[in-house]
Amino acid sequence: MMKKIFIVLCFYCSYAAAAEDPLVGGDLRLSYSRELQRAHFTIGSEFVNLSSSTTSVLGVGPRAGFEYGLMDRWSIGSNVAFAFQANGKQGALFYSSVNGTLRYALSGTAMKFTSIVSKKDGESVYVSKPMTQRRATVLVGMDQLFLNGSTSIYPAVGATIGASYGFGLLNREAELEVRYSALTANDNPISMIAFCANINLDF
Numbered sequence: 001m002m003k004k005i006f007i008v009l010c011f012y013c014s015y016a017a018a019a020e021d022p023l024v025g026g027d028l029r030l031s032y033s034r035e036l037q038r039a040h041f042t043i044g045s046e047f048v049n050l051s052s053s054t055t056s057v058l059g060v061g062p063r064a065g066f067e068y069g070l071m072d073r074w075s076i077g078s079n080v081a082f083a084f085q086a087n088g089k090q091g092a093l094f095y096s097s098v099n100g101t102l103r104y105a106l107s108g109t110a111m112k113f114t115s116i117v118s119k120k121d122g123e124s125v126y127v128s129k130p131m132t133q134r135r136a137t138v139l140v141g142m143d144q145l146f147l148n149g150s151t152s153i154y155p156a157v158g159a160t161i162g163a164s165y166g167f168g169l170l171n172r173e174a175e176l177e178v179r180y181s182a183l184t185a186n187d188n189p190i191s192m193i194a195f196c197a198n199i200n201l202d203f
Contacts, residue, residue, distance in 0.1 A: 030118065031118050036113060037114065038069040038110075040200050041200075042067065042175070042199065042200050043064050043198065043201065044175075044198030045062055047195045048192055049192065050094075053188075053189070058086040061082040061083040063081040066079075072105075073104055074102070074105075075110035076100070076101070078101070079097075079098070080098050081096070082095075082096050083095050083097070092148070095145045095147045096146050099143045100141050101160070102141060104138055105137050107136045135173075139161065139162050142160065143157065143192070145185075156183040157183060158181055158184055160179050161180055162178055166200070174197070175197070175200065176196070
């Protein structure tokens, strides 16, 4: 990306020097700026295994989320998901959930930058696209599940920890995530392991 910007600057600097000739005329001045992109949405799906002391249920369903970069490596986010049973009563709505997480990027960044080269009149002569990055993160947060029981809905809440890895896919960023949650529902301990796949939508 920086190589492209350097080439564009060299070209326009050469043009500006030629423009000083009275036969050509004009005054070309270039400015460089960067726009910070902090937020993005995600869509995807998750596969979960929810276990208690007496039973274990598998579920799969859609997932959507939002992430906001606080600093270069830190970000906060939230996700909503719905899971349908993959065993037992297959296809039955298993639970709906919402969570909040704090992420730290071990590699890559929590934010993106767009580089812009403009002329004196404000016209852009070069705009870079945010580059997809291979980002690895760790996360901590809280999960809130609403379990569909046979007679009523049972809330389950608890802490979650996990890790994710992002990579380029079809000119967008894809991300794989694994998460472990220790939950409590009606004073009964429940553990959940979730495997998630997301596509990031630039915002």
